[in-house]
Amino acid sequence: MVVAYFLLPLDHLGPRRPVLSWVLFALALTVVAVLLLRQIRHVFTNRPDSRPGAVLSLLIVLTVHIFSATYYALAKHEGEFVGLSTRVDALYFTIVTLATVGYGDITPSGQAARIVTVLQITYSFVFLTAAATALAQRLRDMVVRRTERDRRG
Template sequence: MGSGRKPFTPRTPLWRWLVQTAGATLMVVAYFLLPLDGLGPQRPALSWTFFVLALALIAALLLQQIVHVLLNHPHARPGLVIPLLMCLAILVFATAYQALARHPGEMIGLSTRLDALYFTLVTLATIGYGDITPHGQAARLVAILQILYTFIFLTAAATALSHQLRTVFLHRGTDRRRHKSGT
């Protein structure tokens, strides 16, 4: 009883880490396994609608989490939600690149879902090796949208997340000092 260990509950860091890992793993597995052949040049209206709505929904949810951090909302879980939403945004862009690659001349060097995910992450990290390039106008538009989306939403979300983590660590440090001093 006196071991000082917290019980394993949904509020413990290990529980949150397991949920995040399981959620991200599930999303990546779904990305690789879901039949997404209905997206692409044969259904451009459906593809663009799905792409825009998915990104708008993710942006709205990210903004909600950012507001929760800024207003110090007591029941918010940005440390759990923001990384999962960021992962989902990356997978939406990878799906868009994969769909574009099925149209000849849009994406040069991209032929698999792993290529699409790789290109998305290389673009996100602003590395740009040049082995996969957006040649078509639609592919270049998606690349521009990814860069803007990253600057606006993913950067703001990452900043809010780091602010939240800093606040939590400072709060825990203050609590520990009070506990040690007996006040």
């Protein structure tokens, strides 16, 4: 995923094709949200044939890359960001925002950049927190089952 992020032709998005950029962003977030919710449901319904640990982890990483790509494309618009000019900057800003650290070296100064940043915070709070909770629940269930099996055998 990281390699794809650095190789995708993101320079063709942003100011050159704003409608396509926003549609791709919305579509990607919607698809990931649906897949996250599906995996979360599998955890809470104890579906034995699912592999939510791997899938949820990959979807979380994909979410980070979607926001990073969006920030990188937005930074091509004059006045949207201060301090963000490379893909590494965008990835860094996404992770700093996700971790709620906020060093202040990169700041969203335009309205679109601020909206996407608020959306990332909200999306992370709702979907990624639910995914982390589901992963923790799955791990707890596995430990309980293993402990019960060890007691019997």
